Amino acid sequence: MIDDATLTALALRARDGDRRAATDLVGHTYQQVWRMLVALSNRRVAEDLTQETFARAFRALPGFRAESSVRAWLLAIARRVAADHLRAARARPSIDPRITVEDADPAASGEVGDSVALRELVDRLDPDRGLAFVLTQLIGLSYLEAAQVCDCPVGTIRSRVARARDELAGHLTGRDDPRDAHG
Amino acid sequence: MTDCGPCRECLSADLDGEAGTVPASVTEHLAGCDACSRWYARVTQVNRLVRTAPAEPGPGLSDDQLAGLLDLLPPPPAAPSRARRLGRPVARVALALVGLAQALLGGLPLLVPGVAAVDPHAAMMGAGMMHMSHEYSAWNLALGVSFLAGAAWTRHLAGVLPVLASFVAVLLVVSGVDLVDGEVDPARVVSHALVVLGLVLVVAIVALGAPRPTLGPVRADLDPLPDAPPRPAVGAETGTGGPAGRTHRHRPNPAARHRAA
Numbered sequence: 001m002i003d004d005a006t007l008t009a010l011a012l013r014a015r016d017g018d019r020r021a022a023t024d025l026v027g028h029t030y031q032q033v034w035r036m037l038v039a040l041s042n043r044r045v046a047e048d049l050t051q052e053t054f055a056r057a058f059r060a061l062p063g064f065r066a067e068s069s070v071r072a073w074l075l076a077i078a079r080r081v082a083a084d085h086l087r088a089a090r091a092r093p094s095i096d097p098r099i100t101v102e103d104a105d106p107a108a109s110g111e112v113g114d115s116v117a118l119r120e121l122v123d124r125l126d127p128d129r130g131l132a133f134v135l136t137q138l139i140g141l142s143y144l145e146a147a148q149v150c151d152c153p154v155g156t157i158r159s160r161v162a163r164a165r166d167e168l169a170g171h172l173t174g175r176d177d178p179r180d181a182h183g
Numbered sequence: 184m185t186d187c188g189p190c191r192e193c194l195s196a197d198l199d200g201e202a203g204t205v206p207a208s209v210t211e212h213l214a215g216c217d218a219c220s221r222w223y224a225r226v227t228q229v230n231r232l233v234r235t236a237p238a239e240p241g242p243g244l245s246d247d248q249l250a251g252l253l254d255l256l257p258p259p260p261a262a263p264s265r266a267r268r269l270g271r272p273v274a275r276v277a278l279a280l281v282g283l284a285q286a287l288l289g290g291l292p293l294l295v296p297g298v299a300a301v302d303p304h305a306a307m308m309g310a311g312m313m314h315m316s317h318e319y320s321a322w323n324l325a326l327g328v329s330f331l332a333g334a335a336w337t338r339h340l341a342g343v344l345p346v347l348a349s350f351v352a353v354l355l356v357v358s359g360v361d362l363v364d365g366e367v368d369p370a371r372v373v374s375h376a377l378v379v380l381g382l383v384l385v386v387a388i389v390a391l392g393a394p395r396p397t398l399g400p401v402r403a404d405l406d407p408l409p410d411a412p413p414r415p416a417v418g419a420e421t422g423t424g425g426p427a428g429r430t431h432r433h434r435p436n437p438a439a440r441h442r443a444a
Contacts, residue, residue, distance in 0.1 A: 014256060015257060016257070016259055016260055017256050017257055017258050017259030017260070018256075018259070019253045019256060022252075022253055022256050023249065023253065026244065026249065026252070030241060030243060030244065031238065031240065031241050034241030034242070035238075035239070035241065038241075046241070047241070047242045050241065051244065051248055051252070054244075054252050055251075055252055055255055058252055058253075058255040058256050058257075059255050061256065061257055062257045115232075115235075115236035115237055118232050118233065118236050119236070119239060136199060137199075137230075137233050138233070138238070142201070143196070143199065143201045158192060158195070158196050158201065159192055161195055161196070161199065162191055162192040162194075162195035162196070165195050165198075165226045165229055165230075166191070166222075166226075168226075168229045169222060169225035169226050169228075169229050172225055172228065172229060172232075
């Protein structure tokens with residue numbers, strides 16, 4: 001995995017108009033931005049939102065001061081892009097963009113080991129918990145970076161990740177075991 | 184004894200290497216609480232699944248999309264013009280020379296008494312002309328030193344400007360008046376040109392500015408947990424680097440691990 005120092009160097013060169021560095025920067029971060037936007041919206045719009053995120057990031061590069069990690073900076077922009085999209089979508093009298101075509105409950109099929117089923121379970125997490133889970137488990141941010149992206153305290157990330165695990169663990173057994181309720 | 188909620192939160196953070204040292208109260212609770220043991224076993228199972236699941240590759244950008252994005256990049260900074268690049272060092276050397284000349288102009292009359300051609304018996308404002316000459320020499324010497332120092336440490340130059348500019352402005356005005364009144368020898372006024380030249384050079388150096396500031400230092404204190412194990416690449420540019428490479432971290436409860444296995 002590319003390290004933060006390299007990403008920072010690429011971002012600073014891109015800030016000075018280096019197209020090659022900017023291309024590399026996109027190459028190294030696209031998947032993570034896309035994955036996060038899937039968590040914040042859905043697969044249909046995530047592609048457009050990812051593009052919009054990089055567009056905003058490139059326009060904002062002159063103000064980039066390398067004060068947080070490039071990934072945290074970029075994903076924070078992605079979060080705002082997703083928030084703007086949701087706001088715009090809500091203003092339109094159409095279906096909620098968060099509602100995706102519902103398939104059968106993946107857990108009910110018993111294919112708990114299937115990565116696709118797991119993916120869908122992650123998609124169905126409570127939005128805040130899902131975001132914290134995706135950022136820390138799938139994208140690999142530290143809790144602090146995830147907190148920077150979400151603009152919330154580190155403790156909130158910690159508790160959301162735990163709750164997300166709780167939810168996923170519940171789905172794995174197909175149902176919540178009442179004996180496992182918090183004491 | 185710790186409650187289940189905080190205990191599970193701590194265990195969850197520990198799975199990510201974010202819990203620091205797991206408190207003994209948590210391990211004790213885990214050992215004594217069946218519900219939490221089962222929970223921990225399932226959660227570690229979830230973790231294994233997440234880490235072994237291949238990353239889902241995103242669609243990526245087409246060449247056209249990428250080109251459109253790259254057009255949004257800030258323009259490259261214009262290369263500094265030749266005049267700008269050379270102007271500053273030249274001005275600094277010139278300022279150093281002016282400073283040297285100015286210091287000599289001030290220092291010589293102090294060291295070599297004959298140079299200051301004044302009538303030793305004339306008096307002015309309670310001081311002999313000889314003393315006035317000494318004061319003037321000291322001031323000239325100080326200006327010379329400030330030019331030399333400014334040429335060497337340019338970042339202090341802006342601070343010299345107010346003193347220097349007001350001195351030159353007043354000097355020019357009174358010199359003009361004295362010339363008209365015939366109170367001063369024109370040759371004496373010409374010697375002030377050195378100070379004026381110094382001022383011009385100082386202004387030039389300040390205006391040409393420092394070279395574009397280098398990229399700000401990357402804050403090394405950003406990584407909050409330098410001891411944390413490396414994070415996995417998930418769906419990096421290849422879209423195949425799953426989280427499988429992530430190292431498993433220690434689990435505080437052997438019993439739970441046994442159940443998870």
